Amino acid sequence: MEAELANCYFRITFKKKTFICEKGKPIFSIDIHPDGSRFATGGQGDDTGKVVIWNTAPVRNEADEKDKNVPKIICQMDNHIACVNCVRWSNNGKYLASGGDDKLIMIWQIRYSGSTSTMFGSDTKNQEQWRPSITLRGHSGDILDLAWSGNDSWLASCSVDNSVVVWNADKFPEQLAVLRGHSGLVKGVTWDPVGKYLASQADDKSVRIWRTRDWQEEKSITKPFQECGGTTHVLRLNWSPDGAYIVSAHAMNNSGPTAQIIERDGWKATLDFVGHRKAITAVRFNPNIFASRIKGTEQHPQYTCCAIGSKDRSLSVWLTALKRPLVVTKDLFDSAILDITWSKNGMELMACSHDGTVAFIDFTLAEIGTPLTKNDVQVFLEKIYGKCLPMNKASNPANQIIESAAMLKLHQQQKIQQLQKTPEKMDPTKSLSDSFSNDSRLTNGGTPGTPFKPTEKQIETKTKDGRRRITPIFLAPQPDVNVGDVPLPFSAKSNLSGDIMFETTKEASKIVVEKQDIITGPGFISPQSKSSLSLSLSSPPQTGIQSGTPTVSTPKVCQPEKKSSTSESDTSYTSKVFISPSIQVNEENMPDKEKVKDKLKLGGIKRKHEGGHGKARAKKEKPAPLVQMPPPPVEKETIRLVAASSDLKLSIPTTQKTFNKVITGKPGADDVITLEVENDIKTGVNSLHKIKSVCNGTLLWEQVFTSKILAVTGTKFLTCTACEDSSIHIFSNTGRKVLPSLMLNSPVSRLTSCRQYLMAITQKGNLFVWNVQKSKAVIRNESLMTVMSGDDHIVRAFVTADGAPTVSISTHKSYTYSSDLGCWILLYDKQDVIHHSSDHHSCTPPVLVDKPGPLASLASSSNRLGMQGGFFFSVDQSLQQVTTINHLESQMAASLSLQSGSEYKFWLQTYVRYLAKEGLETKIKVCDDLLGPVYKSKGSSSWDSYILGMKKRELLHGILPNIGSNLQLQRLFTEYQEQLETIEK
Incomplete structure (x- = not known):
């Protein structure tokens, strides 16, 4: 359906394409890719959540829509197990974030596989392969909205669990903060383009502004929302690209629905957009700042453009330079508008509705104005706010000023240590996927930069009847190529079906064939493979902390061993002997050589039946009872x-x-x-x-x-x-x-x-x-x-x-x-949930204790790692922080009880590293006991300068660099550093 509406002197084109339809199922979110060649929608599929990446060409051009060779769907993903409520492209176009009712956030990346595929249960071919590279877990309820920061350093998500989670996009799945202040379902979130604030709107009738400096609440605006009810599925507020205004969703003025304008200067809420008959659901600013020319002057006043969607099925577009809307559409949908998106150039607008359809609106420069260039926007923002977020990442500690010479010296030493640990200089333009690919190629005998290829050597033997037998050699799987790159603009005319071109050559094969004069029988392993197998299967299993893989063993009939007379463990007196034999391929025990292959496939050999049934057999297998002296008579x-x-x-x-x-x-x-x-x-x-x-x-x-x-x-x-x-x-x-x-x-x-x-x-x-x-x-x-x-x-x-x-x-x-x-x-x-929920492993010191202490010998690393996965993702982030601190403090207390100095030092360093990472300054005050009194007093002091044979102040010297690793704690670092220097003088 196409309709052309005249507004003033402009002709604005509206389109609704029937092929973009979910057959009555709502589309909850829509977002256009920064390159404009594709857009994503999120909604409800058949028993799953559904994310679809569409080709924009058939939407823009009717000829491409009619061309059967131009695909309309680029990729369709159904990894979410519940409805998808929001999809958002990162500003660089590299990632697609999706969140839904399954409490998960999936970060999608393109994967160039060179072939098409189809989604299970669908006939539609995927022209591109997108896969969830990261899954973020942290919310305990449905996720309703997502927002990337201006430089893609942060990703904010909000949920019905009344919280906003800020994720570190540079180190997924790390959480920077969990913002708790709302008392109702949080339904919208937006970033300040300058990077200083984050705004959220919830059903508790408030819009809250959060500082990114310390993630604390700056302001709570409630007056415009006092008459509002929780009648909308989402409350998608948005920040203007010039950073001057926030336009909220559902607000009320004199009992009429409005979109409230919240000014950055003093967070005043005196203006609003009026005209809609029902609650506002979504607001989206054009990403560009426009400039108008006044005849006869050199002034170019800037203005912005904003689109507003409502439950009354209407869409309005406003220019801040005009007192009235630029255009208003009515009855464009059959149900409420749920999301709005603009293209990066600002000339295209798309909106989705609860009725499962999408509308496309095309503007021209004459209709909404000429956008400022990227450099002009940068100059404009810096003139008002100073350095802004797109220029440098404010989230990084590098942007914080180092206030002391000791702190500067510490960071210089840390950089030198990092360079010494790195064997080769890393190319900053080299992606993680490139490194992975090169490592995989080296594993297979290739060199970095060469295409993946099989080994150039093969072993050839002969069977009894004279036929050649090529020994198969394991090849590592081919790594994914170009994973993680920013996707190229989708071309409707390009051949994306992944047709593979084959060609022949007259040159002889360069593969070296090693012929061995060995006759092998069917089902038997060649000498080289057999030696490899025996090496891997017959090696004694590792014990202790390094043993994390279960040993697969075949039952073997053996006599109970006599207790070793040279046992070094005092626990051998009462322990029973259980033998776990390794797999051994022995030709003498195999009367039928043809059965070896089948038995290896089954993964085990049946135990020989030693006769007897029922109780008789049980008696035979029962070990001899231990000889015990009767206890002395008790009075x-x-x-x-x-x-x-x-x-x-x-x-x-x-x-x-x-x-x-x-x-x-x-x-x-x-x-x-x-x-x-x-x-x-x-x-x-x-x-x-x-x-x-x-x-x-x-x-x-x-x-x-x-x-x-x-x-x-x-x-x-x-x-x-x-x-x-x-x-x-x-x-x-x-x-x-x-x-x-x-x-x-x-x-x-x-x-x-x-x-x-x-x-x-x-x-x-x-x-x-x-x-x-x-x-x-x-x-x-x-x-x-x-x-x-x-x-x-x-x-x-x-x-x-x-x-x-x-x-x-x-x-x-x-x-x-x-x-x-x-x-x-x-x-x-072993069953302690707090122990298994602890997330301290990234904070352990780089050098572990030389010899496992008594505390480390009590716990098996394999048991802990095996159980952690189930506990880790089921714990709320704030609760996990508490459990981690609880576990680390328990380990330090246990080390003290066992008088284990080396282990106490290890857990103290881990504890301080974790506190520094989390920025918990009040907890780090535990170092006061290590510092002790700075000045000598006339009376006797109860402070002991030693703990477990170690000097407390030397311990403090060792953990100070851990405190200094967080620039937010540099004043605390400087305080301890200066006090230690005062004591040593």
Whole structure:
């Protein structure tokens, strides 16, 4: 449908194209690409949200509309699982942002694949491939509006969760701020073109202005909206390109709907646009500033152009140089107007409606005026506001003035360190995708800048019947080329179908063929591939923090191993042996060679059935029960006093005829000391039990006992044995008995030592820790009933070098006992949601601790990373900040409890780095304790200059650069720096 309306002396063309229609489903948003060749719409699809990128040529030109070779739809995307409420192109045209009812924001980028595709369930071919490169999660409700800042550094989103989130577009998915001040659904957001403010409008009958300097509220305007009701789906306000005005959506004046004009000077709201019969839903300024010429003078007063859409189905276009609208259309749609967009040149206007249609309006220079050039706009804005956002990114700390020489020196050092860490100078024009592509090409044997190609070498063997067999070689997948570039203007005449041209050549192949005189059978792996397979599958799995990948193993029939006599862990006494064999391809075990291929496909080999069914088979597979000594009889008085402890009955080590344990040195070294135990040595009627200390075959000393030895432990300071009669015997490194025999209430379940500290846990769950060097009990008879029940068992137990006991139990929790606090302390909980929601990993120091400390040994990195994904994206941003701080403070407190200095330093640095990143100045005041008193006082000070053997002020010196990394905290940095210099003088 076309209609031409006369307004004054102008003829303005309106078009509504029937092919741009969602068949009765609403189109909630529309936006024209900066190059003008395409535009995007967002709305409801079939059971999903729908984003469509359209070709603008058929809309402008009727001939292109009738040409079947000119595609109308460029790309159609249905990645959103709910209705899409807003689509917005970035100002440089590189990204398309979309947000919807699924609480997600998707950032789309073009991908030049050289071929067309179709969306599932549709016959329409996609001429371009757009994919969501980033998905932003942070809102807890439907997202209604989006807005890019003038230089694309920020992306603002608003939602029905009453919040506005500001995203760092240079470091997606980083959030710069979450603005909470509205008490109703936030339905519109817009940026100040100068970059100093952000405005939002909500159902709480207010428009709020936020400062970008500190993300605090500058002004709340409520008077024009007091009579308004929440009757509109969106409230799309907009800021004028000269920065002088905000025009709001739904406002009321004398009970009539208006678009309120809010002046930047004092945020006065005295003017408005009137004439619409129903609530205003969308406002959009022409991106250009226009200049008019007054005859007889050299004056060129500037003005702007604004389009307003309403629920009354009408659209009005206003010039700020005129008192009346330039043009008003009525009944252009069958339902409310939901969004408006202008082309970058300012001559084209498009609007979408709830009725699922789009209108196109074409202007000329004679109708709305001549726009200022880009340089003229820059000069105009700088004349009024100074340096503006498009000239330099105000969000970057680089634009903040460095106020002290110490801060300047620190930043210069940080730049030098960054250059030293970078192996080669990075080209600023080189995109991330180019780097990725070059790395991938190098992996496949190519060189940077060369096209992707297969390897130039292949291995050739022969089968039994003489046929050639080319060994397949793995090639890394071809990287996406040109991903992340600004898309070229879409050409209706260009061949975008991705036709591939083939040609032949008479030149011989340059691929080197390596022939091997090896006869291979079908289904067997060639020598090179087989060696690679065995290398990857037969290698022992890595353990500890570096092991993050699950090991795929084939069940293998094996006998239970005898407990190692040279085990270095004290936990081996009660642990059962489970063997996880690696995959091995053994021809001897394969009677039918043809079955190897099939079994490898299935990923495992069936376990051999050893006979027996039901209970008989279960009995056969059941491991031998552990031999346990019956507990000593308990008197009635004891039962009455410690009834709770009697509920625990921990497992004790199995009595063995002989076993060995290495207590010092590494295997193969000259200083290895081994304890050799021999039980049941017959001496006539009675039996004795002996322990020997041996160093590389040389007997150092030996001792005998009348009770069987259950467990031994030792360090270079002490040796200890635990016997069946609940006794403990402690010797020096020369075999001298340094303490009388210690009698416990039951046999020992766990026995471990570190330096001069000895820890024992009895069968009844009582904990003892002694300082042997001082002949003193550190912890006396503390019950584990506080932290475990009768169904639990101990997984691991050890004592630190500072005498702190640590117990890990089967509930995936680890504890230590504090003598100072007189209670158990929780160190680690695998199921702790706060732990898994922490977002501190980007703030960890670049150099980790040299040796994992006791706290790090309690948690497995693989378990944490595996569980973090589910928790991370389900936590609100502000709540995640609180959980991260909570977790870091808990880690520091746990390090203090374990007396682990290196770990405390690590977590302190991480804590301060995170606080500096978030700009939490009040929390960083924790450094006051590290600084201590600046001046000496006459009286004694309670401040201790050391913590865990480290000087507090040296720790402060180490974390000051972390504070200085945020220029917003430079005054705090300078304050600490000057005070430290004063103390050192």
